Ligand SMILES: Cc1ncc(C[n+]2csc(CCOP(=O)(O)OP(=O)(O)O)c2C)c(N)n1
C-alpha cells in the first residue's frame with residue numbers, strides 16, 4: 098500500500114490534526130479539542146495564526162476541512178483559566194488549546210498551567226519559542242542564558258506540566274501529538290500538556306503522511322478495581338462503626354453521582370464533600386453531611402472527628418480537606434482511598450483502591466451488600482444536621498447593617514439560582530463561606546477552583562464554563578481583589594456574545610487575608626485598599642475613590658449597582674433575564690459575622706515577636722498544632 102503525503106507547515110499540520118481528534122466514554126463520542134484560545138504576537142501570528150485562519154476559511158468554504166474555532170483572549174493567563182473552566186464543565190472529556198506568542202505571552206500561561214495540573218484538568222498549551230535554527234538570535238523577548246543556548250523561558254512550564262515537549266524538527270511532531278492526546282485523555286495523568294513551538298518551525302513545510310490526519314478516537318477508560326484490592330477495602334469498610342465518605346472532584350468528573358447515591362442509600366454512610374466534589378450528592382439528600390475540613394460544616398467535621406474509617410473518593414486530601422491533618426481524631430482511624438490515580442489512592446497509608454470512581458462505587462456497593470451503619474450513627478448525623486440548618490438560614494438572612502453581610506449575598510444567590518445554573522468562584526473569603534454554606538442541587542452547580550485558589554480565575558473560568566454549556570446560566574462571584582487582578586475577559590465575553598452574570602462583591606480589599614491576618618496576630622496589616630495614612634505610615638487611611646462598577650461598564654458590560662438585599666435580589670432577576678453580560682455590584686461588610694466550621698488551618702505564626710498580638714496568636718497556634726497527626 099502506498100502511503101500518500103500532504104505538504105503543510107508544522108502549524109497547519111498541528112491544526113489539522115487537532116481538528117480530527119475525538120474522545121469517547123460510555124459510548125459518547127465528541128470532539129476532543131473543539132477550539133483554540135489565543136493571543137498573537139510575532140511568535141505565532143504567521144505560524145499557528147496563519148494555520149488557524151487557513152483552517153477557518155477552508156472550513157467556511159465547505160472544502161471538508163475540519164475547523165478549529167478560534168477565540169481571542171485578552172490575557173494569556175485568563176485564557177488558560179477559561180480553558181480549565183471549559184474542560185472542568187465537560188468533565189475532562191474535552192479540552193481547549195491555547196496559543197501564545199514567544200516570551201511574556203507564553204510565560205503568562207505558566208500560572209494557568211500550574212492551576213490546571215494541580216486541579217487535574219486537561220488543557221493543551223502551545224507557547225511559542227525562539228528559532229530552532231537560532232538564525233536571528235537573540236530574538237525580541239528571548240532569554241539568553243550564557244550557560245546554555247538551549248534554555249528558553251518555556252522551560253518554566255516543565256514543573257507545572259504533566260507532559261512537555263519542544264518541537265525543534267517537523268519529524269518530532271507526530272509522536273508528540275499522539276503523546277499529548279494520550280495524556281490529556283488519561284484521567285489519572287491529565288493536566289497541562291505543553292508543546293513549545295519554535296517560531297521558525299511553526300512556518301516550516303514538511304511532507305506529512307496522510308495517516309497523521311485520520312480521524313482518531315481516544316477512549317477514556319473506566320477501570321474497575323482489582324478484586325484483591327476490593328476485598329481489602331470491603332473488609333475494612335465492613336468493620337467500620339462510624340465511617341465517613343469524602344466525595345472529591347473525581348466523583349463529578351467520573352459522573353458517579355448516581356452510583357454514590359446508591360452507595361449512600363445502601364450503606365447509610367454519611368457523604369461529606371470537598372470544594373471540587375460539592376454537589377456530588379444534592380445537599381438535602383438524607384446522606385449528605387456537607388463540606389468537610391477547614392472551611393467545612395460543623396456537621397461533617399464532627400463526623401470526621403469521630404470516624405473510624407474514611408472512604409475518600411476522587412480526592413487529593415488537600416490541607417483544607419483534612420484541616421491540615423487535624424480533622425480526624427479516632428485512634429484507630431483507617432483510610433480507604435478510591436481513586437483513578439495511584440498517587441492519590443496511596444495517601445494517608447490508606448487501602449489503595451485504584452479505579453474509576455463510578456466503577457469503584459458500583460463494585461463497593463455490591464461487595465458491601467447487607468452492610469449498614471447502625472441506628473445510633475444515623476441519629477447522630479440527623480441531630481447534627483438539624484442543629485446546623487437554622488444556622489445556615491440565619492447566615493443567609495442576617496439583616497446585617499448598614500452594609501449587608503457576604504453570607505446574605507451568597508444566600509440570596511443560592512435561593513435564586515436554578516439547580517442547573519452554575520456558580521463560579523476561586524479565591525478570597527467566598528470559597529470558605531461557600532464550602533460551609535452553599536446548598537448545591539446539581540453536580541455541575543458548584544464550580545469553585547480551590548486547588549490553586551487563583552485570584553483572577555473567576556471571570557475567565559466562568560467564560561469557559563459558559564462556553565462549555567451555553568444552556569446553563571453562569572453566575573460568577575468575584576471579590577474586588579480578584580476583579581482588579583483579572584477583569585479582562587469581560588471584554589472577551591462581550592465580543593463573543595458569551596453571556597455571564599458577574600456578581601462583584603466589593604469589601605475594599607483582601608477581606609479573607611485581613612481576617613486571617615487578624616486571627617494570626619498580624620492586625621490586618623496591608624490587606625485593606627486604603628490611602629497611606631501619614632500619621633501611622635500605614636495603608637489605613639480613607640477608602641479609595643475607586644469605582645469598579647464604572648470600570649465594568651467601561652469594559653462593555655451592563656452594570657446594576659445595588660446597596661440593599663432587596664435591590665440585589667431584583668438585580669439578579671434582571672441580570673438573568675438579560676442576554677448581555679451583566680455585572681451586579683454590591684458592597685458588603687468584611688467584618689460581618691460568619692458561622693464557625695469548628696476546624697483549623699495550619700498557617701505558622703512567628704515563634705518570637707515584639708508584638709503582643711503575635712505572641713498570643715502563637716500560643717493559640719501551638720495549642721492547635723498539638724492535634725495535628727500523621728495518618729499512618
Ligand atoms: C493570584 C493570587 N495572589 C494572591 C493570593 C492570596 N490571596 C488569597 S485571597 C486574597 C484576597 C482576595 O481578595 P478579594 O478578591 O477582594 O476577596 P476577599 O478576600 O475580599 O473576599 C489573596 C491576596 C491568591 N490566592 N491568588
Ligand SMILES: [Mg+2]
Pocket residue numbers: 525576577578602603604605606607608
Ligand atoms: Mg475583597
